[in-house]
Structures are given as C-alpha cells and as structure tokens.
Amino acid sequence: MRSGLKPLRDCLLMQYKNLFIDLDDTLWDIHRNGKECLEEIYRDYGYEEFYPTFEAYYRVYLPGNYHLWGLYGQGEITKEKLVVERFLAPVRAFGIDDPEYAKRLSDDFLERTTRKTKLIDGALDLLDYLKPKYRMHILSNGFREVQFKKIENSGLKPYFDKVILSEDAAINKPHPDIFTYALKNTNSRRDQTIMIGDSWDADIVGAYQSRIAQVWFNPKGIASDGFEPTYTVQRLADIKDIL
Structure with missing residues (x-):
C-alpha cells in the first residue's frame, strides 16, 4: 500500500x-430457517399427496416465492397477494384455489419462522x-x-x-x-x-x-x-x- x-x-x-x-x-x-418451516408444512399438511418428496415441492415453491417478493418490493402486488399466492401457486394445479386456506397456511408458516434462530x-x-x-x-x-x-x-x-x-x-x-x-x-x-x-x-x-x-x-x-x-x-x- x-x-x-x-x-x-x-x-x-x-x-x-x-x-x-x-x-x-x-x-x-431465511433460507435455512424458511426451508425448515416449509418441510414442516409439507409434512403436517399432507403435501406428499401432491409432491412425492419435499424437494419436489420446494423446487416449485422457491422460484415462485422469489418472483412474488420481487413484485412486492417494486410495489406491484400487495402483501396480501404475496402471502396467499406463494402458497396457492404450487397446489393450484391439484385443484386447490382457496385464498382462505392459503392465508391460514401462510399465518402458520410465518408463526413457525419466528421460532427459528439460525x-x-x-x-x-x-x-x-x-x-x-x-x-x-x-x-x-x-x-x-x-x-x-x-x-x-x-x-x-x-x-x-x-x-x-x-x-x-x-x-x-x-x-x-x-x-x-x-x-x-x-x-x-x-x-x-x-x-x-x-x-x-x-x-x-x-x-x-x-x-x-x-x-x-x-x-x-x-x-x-x-x-x-x-x-x-x-x-x-x-x-x-x-x-
């Protein structure tokens, strides 16, 4: 120098x-803590009915979640749209399209994240x-x-x-x-x-x-x-x- x-x-x-x-x-x-919570959601909500493994579900959920957060950051969607759509999108093809269901799932997911400390x-x-x-x-x-x-x-x-x-x-x-x-x-x-x-x-x-x-x-x-x-x-x- x-x-x-x-x-x-x-x-x-x-x-x-x-x-x-x-x-x-x-x-x-957020990656490790969020993934732990999603694994719990996959198991507790019986998502093996839709996806054979958690990783298969995660590969669908993750890019959609990133996309929605990008839209939210730019002010293009509301918080309410984000929290519902990120959980509906991976299961809509299986006939689940109930915003109230997705909101309850989102509330459960968010509460679980507060207990993660990594x-x-x-x-x-x-x-x-x-x-x-x-x-x-x-x-x-x-x-x-x-x-x-x-x-x-x-x-x-x-x-x-x-x-x-x-x-x-x-x-x-x-x-x-x-x-x-x-x-x-x-x-x-x-x-x-x-x-x-x-x-x-x-x-x-x-x-x-x-x-x-x-x-x-x-x-x-x-x-x-x-x-x-x-x-x-x-x-x-x-x-x-x-x-």
Missing part, C-alpha cells in the same frame, strides 16, 4: 456513524465488533408481525437502536422514500450512514439511488450491474476490515 493511502481510507471511514442493516439473509438465515455465519461476531463503534438500525421489507419476534428470539435485539420496516414507511426498499424515512426516524445524516445488505436490488441499488454508501454482502460472488457498490464482501467477517 502506497504511503498516505491508509490514512486517507481511515479518514473516509470515520465519517460513518450510522449503519442500516438488512435482516433476512444478511443476519437472519443466523448467517459470523453475524453475532460482526455485531459484537460493530456495536461499540456505531449506531445500528435494522432496515427491512419483512412483515411487522414476524420481524420483531425473529429479532428477539434470535438474540439480535440488544444490538439495534431502531427497527425500521417497510410497513411503517408505507413503501418498500428500494424506493428512495424508505431510506429518507429511515434517516429521519433514526436522526441520521445521509453522508454519515452506510447500508449493509445482501439484496442487490433492494439494499444496494436502493441505497445507491438514495445517495447512501453501501456494503454489499455478496456470498455467491454475483456480478454487479450498472455501478460498483462502495464496498463488496463475500463473508460478514470481511466487514470488520472495512468498518
């Missing part, structure tokens, strides 16, 4: 005082490192009825000053308004804040378009699209080399 670069880097990092951190798949392992590798170690240095806030598109329970049951609550949810802001990430809402409600300055998240579209593009610095947690090494984030890491532990 050339002389003078490290002091410059340290000077730039000193500007950050506030961290906005995504919850699902940045800290709370975190992304290195999450607590990173938060222990960051807590003395920064004000930290959750910024999530997740649902109010489950996010607070997940945060508390997973041992994450003591690390965060505030939890900002898209339902509170009445707009989802990546829309700039939710970032403005979060800045206002955490008394944070834009130039002193950095967003940490795994979702390119919701977290990184959203923060970039809101003129907020970004740390992209990108464990799969996906290529960026259109611009380079402020920082990119493949492990949460690597954030300690940045902040």
Whole structure:
C-alpha cells in the first residue's frame, strides 16, 4: 500500500456513524430457517399427496416465492397477494384455489419462522465488533408481525437502536422514500450512514439511488450491474476490515 493511502481510507471511514442493516439473509438465515418451516408444512399438511418428496415441492415453491417478493418490493402486488399466492401457486394445479386456506397456511408458516434462530455465519461476531463503534438500525421489507419476534428470539435485539420496516414507511426498499424515512426516524445524516445488505436490488441499488454508501454482502460472488457498490464482501467477517 502506497504511503498516505491508509490514512486517507481511515479518514473516509470515520465519517460513518450510522449503519442500516438488512435482516433476512444478511443476519437472519431465511433460507435455512424458511426451508425448515416449509418441510414442516409439507409434512403436517399432507403435501406428499401432491409432491412425492419435499424437494419436489420446494423446487416449485422457491422460484415462485422469489418472483412474488420481487413484485412486492417494486410495489406491484400487495402483501396480501404475496402471502396467499406463494402458497396457492404450487397446489393450484391439484385443484386447490382457496385464498382462505392459503392465508391460514401462510399465518402458520410465518408463526413457525419466528421460532427459528439460525443466523448467517459470523453475524453475532460482526455485531459484537460493530456495536461499540456505531449506531445500528435494522432496515427491512419483512412483515411487522414476524420481524420483531425473529429479532428477539434470535438474540439480535440488544444490538439495534431502531427497527425500521417497510410497513411503517408505507413503501418498500428500494424506493428512495424508505431510506429518507429511515434517516429521519433514526436522526441520521445521509453522508454519515452506510447500508449493509445482501439484496442487490433492494439494499444496494436502493441505497445507491438514495445517495447512501453501501456494503454489499455478496456470498455467491454475483456480478454487479450498472455501478460498483462502495464496498463488496463475500463473508460478514470481511466487514470488520472495512468498518
């Protein structure tokens, strides 16, 4: 490293005082926790009648769920449409098309998720490192009825000053308004804040378009699209080399 670069880097990092951190798949392992819950649903609701194995069901459910969350993030469908359609779509071909049934199943699924506590590798170690240095806030598109329970049951609550949810802001990430809402409600300055998240579209593009610095947690090494984030890491532990 050339002389003078490290002091410059340290000077730039000193500007950050506030961290906005995504919850699902940045800290709370939505893939492992969600899959466990879906396996329970498959068994308890007798879905072997429709799919010979859980994996066969999961291969249908997962891409549909991703697609619906993308539409929800862009404001193209409502929360109510999301929670019903993601459970109806895999069984509609078998003659089940009852929104009330899907809503009951969704409520059961969401309640089960609140009892799951698996975190992304290195999450607590990173938060222990960051807590003395920064004000930290959750910024999530997740649902109010489950996010607070997940945060508390997973041992994450003591690390965060505030939890900002898209339902509170009445707009989802990546829309700039939710970032403005979060800045206002955490008394944070834009130039002193950095967003940490795994979702390119919701977290990184959203923060970039809101003129907020970004740390992209990108464990799969996906290529960026259109611009380079402020920082990119493949492990949460690597954030300690940045902040």
